Amino acid sequence: MQKFKRPDTFIWLAFIMMVLLFYSSSQTYQEQTSVPTLQRWLVDKPFESLLSRISFTYAGSEVSVAHLGYFKFCEFIIRKGAHFGTYFILGLSWYWGLKPRIKDTWLVMVVAELTTLGYAAFDEFHQMLTGDRTPLFQDVMLDGSGALTGIILTILLYAWWKKSHGHVLKK
Template sequence: MVKRKSDWFLVGALVMIAILFYSSSMTYHEQTSVPTLARLLKNEPFKDWLSQFSFHYAGSQQSVKAAGYFKFVEFFIRKGAHFGTYCLLAVFSYLGLRPRVIGSGLTFVFSWLATTGYAAFDEFHQMLTGDRTPLFQDVMLDSIGALTGIVIVCALLWIFKLKKRR
């Protein structure tokens, strides 16, 4: 039974893990947002602006020219989802474990490493799923998302603590 506020954060972390696992179980074709983007963005807004960007990610060139407008937009949505979901997973883990672990530094490191470890497991899981490409670069992106989330939460907690003292 959920009794403390920190228990809810651990429940949130478990929900995030379930969402990530389910998402990794889907093939790219089950998960693609390109048809939806083509319907919603049929006038291709910002195409001229986006066309000026080109970069390499995991050995592939990413640009409107190389991938097409909708796949390029989807690339940013997918990578934003990587960053955001692992950011949330780390925040929930940190806030859920904070009252249970001695020292906020240990909680910080453990939450970050556990989230990064789950990101690596998730990419391995994608390798077992058809039509998916596991990428080390995605693990790094997920790890940066996790680190960002924990740093923001620690900064906010520190600010609230300072305000409380005044």
């Protein structure tokens, strides 16, 4: 059996993330809501007084405990954190998977970001075809921000590693 090379592992990780995202966007809001679970876990509404001070607009709608209620507000934060986090992983996976195949670091960064951003747009389009889901341009931008953060952080950590250890990680 052939041993996977690290770039292949990252490409596979990117595709696995894309499959998971596709599956997630295939579900209706009712199928994936976490409000009932949050109502059980956060029955005492921890940090409610602190969270009640937070209010902002996202996609033209007010996001606050007063407007959404405590549990829907918590769910909103978790869902948007999941957007950012999954695309963070997707962006850095594409970066590390493409890095050995493309010599120019800036080009790798651009290709990884555009690949991830393109998938984010496709995923929002897919949500439009799913019942009871709202595709949002703002989510694409949030996803792209997560990817770019992952890519930039991995570049900075790699540069720090090379400087502090005096060598390059083996490929």
